[in-house]
Amino acid sequence: MENGSAWCGHEKVATMRLRELLDELGLFLLVDQDAEGGALDREVRAVLTTDLADPGRFLAGGELVLTGLAWWREDGDAESFVRILDRAGVTVLAAGEAEHGLVPDDLVHACRRHGLPLVAVNQDISFTAITEHVLRRLQPRHVGSLAAVVERHRRLLTGQGGPDAVLELLQHSLGLDAHVLSSTGRQIAGAHPPLRARTAVALAARYLAARRSREAAPHGVTVGDRHYSLVPVRSATDPSTPSTATGEAAELGDWLLAVATDTSNWPAGDVQLLDRIVELAVDARSAHDQTKVALNDLARRLLDLLHSHVPPAEIPVRLSSTAQAVVSQKDTWQRCQFVVAEGEWRGTGPIPASALRVLLEEALIQPDGPVPVSTQDIAATVDHEQAVLFVLVPEPTDGLPEPALDCVALQQRLAAVLTRWLGPTGSVSIGVSSPVAAAEQARRALDAARTALRIAHDHPDRVAVRGPDDLTSHILTLLPLIPAETRRAFASRLLGPLRDHDSRHRTDLLPTLERFLECDASWTTCAAQLHLHVNSLRHRIARIEQITGRDLARLETRLDFLAALKAC
Known part of the structure; x- marks a missing residue:
């Protein structure tokens, strides 16, 4: 050993001692290994953040384990947790005080019994700051080793909120600026600050065009004066589920990882890091797709009811026992708008409705827009060559007397990302109904959306969105003739x-x-x-x-x- 480094096989791996960690971060040691401070010379070789009651499968020995104590509820809970850490050879446990106001005595006593050093982390010090500091000390140049850290986080974060924490870690530890975007340019995850909206849309447009041209990934593009590598993030969901677009034009439903560097000549160790980040994003994508299954089942059932002879008043009753509650948490009809879309490659046939459905599910999400729409407000299905979506919109208020989807903004958003992808001959047409406040209006609203779709189809723009206002203006323009x-x-x-x-x-x-x-x-x-x-x-x-x-x-x-x- 020399200069704070140890030899592992043929690879030199940096380490740090516990006393250095305490001194540099101002942490307080609650439990020492022995009365003479022997714990201070123990080596820290890795860092792990967890709130699992049994994190054993993620431990290899030598770790600084950070825990917020969400797993601790009463005396006796600490014994099995500390026993697992001690048997795995953990160097030190750092417990946050934010959850319970202090470190429970139960944990202190358990650490003393097992001889596991325990550090208290007060609310003024974030786990992210500790993790970044340790990683900078341990692996300043070893990206391949950092890939293992990303893999560990991937397992811990699956289904628990997405890859933001890991992407921020990479930015601070390596200066690697990476973002996960949708095919419409919406930022799904990434370090702060987020990409500029115009940059994100440009990257999404370049990605779709590259996928349409069947270029090999990663796709290298330049936006402004910065180079990016774009990597597909495709869903790992079973293609047979109704939330997944497959086949021709499936890229319309992709997510993409945008890395602000040229990865084409990365060494194998660095490529391993990129693969782990993509796997993390795939996990998040799959979890997202699963949340849409019940909603899209609702859309299918609703469309079937609208095509049937069921009296309008019975529609909410028949839906209330299915997924209607998932959308609105209520068993009554909620104010919504119908959106219908078709697309075509001139000379080669229609764009698959399943691909358009996934595209519109994403394009309609505007959680911070004038009329907020979240992913849980959209239920979607297909009807032959048409994508059909039902979008919940807010009830009228004094500040927003007639909340409704903005057809002009939707057209601009889609045109920005689809123009390159469509080329000179393709087109996408979309019709939007007026808001539907009662089930009795549902059939006529679907009819109105399809009429608006026909008007959009006649428009020369390659991406055309038409709504209620266009129905009126279309008729009135014909009257003078x-x-x-x-x-x-x-x-x-x-x-x-x-x-x-x-x-x-x-x-x-x-x-x-x-x-x-x-x-x-x-x-x-x-x-x-x-x-x-x-x-x-x-x-x-x-x-x-x-x-x-x-x-x-x-x-x-x-x-x-x-x-x-x-x-x-």
């Missing part, structure tokens, strides 16, 4: 019976119809604006349908009435 006499005759034929009825019986059916259409056929919104009970409004609409012989549940009927009102 119709001769004035024809427009007046059409309006008279459609609205004349209602005017006659209002005149003879002093009713307000025509103003009610106009307000109903202005409210996008929302029963609750229209009733509130007219100061009516919803049942009274239903009676009026039923009377309008009886007089005109038209079904207002059909989108075509509502558009006809809207055109007639605008033609007057």
Whole structure:
């Protein structure tokens, strides 16, 4: 041994003594190995953070073990934990005081019985700072050894919040700037500060284009004056599950690891580190996919009900015993919007709906947007060549009177990442409905979303998103092309019976119809604006349908009435 280093095989591995750790970090030794301070000369060769009651499978000996004591609940709990650490040859246990306010006497006594040095870590010192300090001392240049640390963290963090801690560790210990992004450029994990939004979107766009061209990974790209290596993070979920896109265009559902360096010439040890980071991200991706299974089952069941002859009022009842509670924690219908999408490679057929579904599940996530949408607010499925999504949106408030998805922002977001991937001939079209406040409106909302999809399909943009406002404007742009006499005759034929009825019986059916259409056929919104009970409004609409012989549940009927009102 020399200069704080030990020889292990043919590789020189740095070590540090416990006394150096205590002096450099200002830590306090609660339990020494013996009365003469013999523990201070013990070597620290690794560091592990854990709150598992049995961390034995992650121990190799010589570790500084950091624990927040989440596993300790009462006297007696410490004995088995300390016994496992002692048998594994752990150098020292460092216990945080934040969880219980102090280190429990039960742990102190157990460490004394087994002769395991114990250090108290007060709330002012973070485990991350200790870990970074130890790793800088132990492995300043040995990236291959750090890969083993990443692997250990990968096992501990699986299903417990993702890879942020490890990516931050790598940034501080090696200066390695790495981020996990979605295919739309949303940062899923990474060290702080996050990538600039424009940079993240540019990286996602370059990644999709490279995957479409079947380039070998890692993909080297330059954004601004910085070089990045982009590595696929594909789900390890069984492809048969409904949350996984496979086959053609599956890259639309990928995550990607963006490393701010050129990894193409890395040595084998460094590549091992990269592989471990990717495995960590794959674990996080798989956990994410599993959370979507129940939600997407809900979407499938809801779409089947909308295609059936089940009365609208029964739809929430039939869903309440399935995954509806997963989405909203309630057994009633929640305010949502329908999103329908199609894509095509001109000359080579449609883009698979399963790939578009996964893309939109990601693109619609806006937890910090004006209308916040989280991953748990989206249920998605496919219907032949269409992706169909149901997105929960907030209830109206004074500050946000009509919360709804921003179609313009969605189009800009998708166009930024898809334009290179689509090339000069591909296209993606998306239709969005008005918010649906009751199950009775669900079928007409799905119909409206599909009508908006047809309008988007006719648009020259390669990525086009159209919504409720476009339905109205589309119809109104056609009216001037119709001769004035024809427009007046059409309006008279459609609205004349209602005017006659209002005149003879002093009713307000025509103003009610106009307000109903202005409210996008929302029963609750229209009733509130007219100061009516919803049942009274239903009676009026039923009377309008009886007089005109038209079904207002059909989108075509509502558009006809809207055109007639605008033609007057």
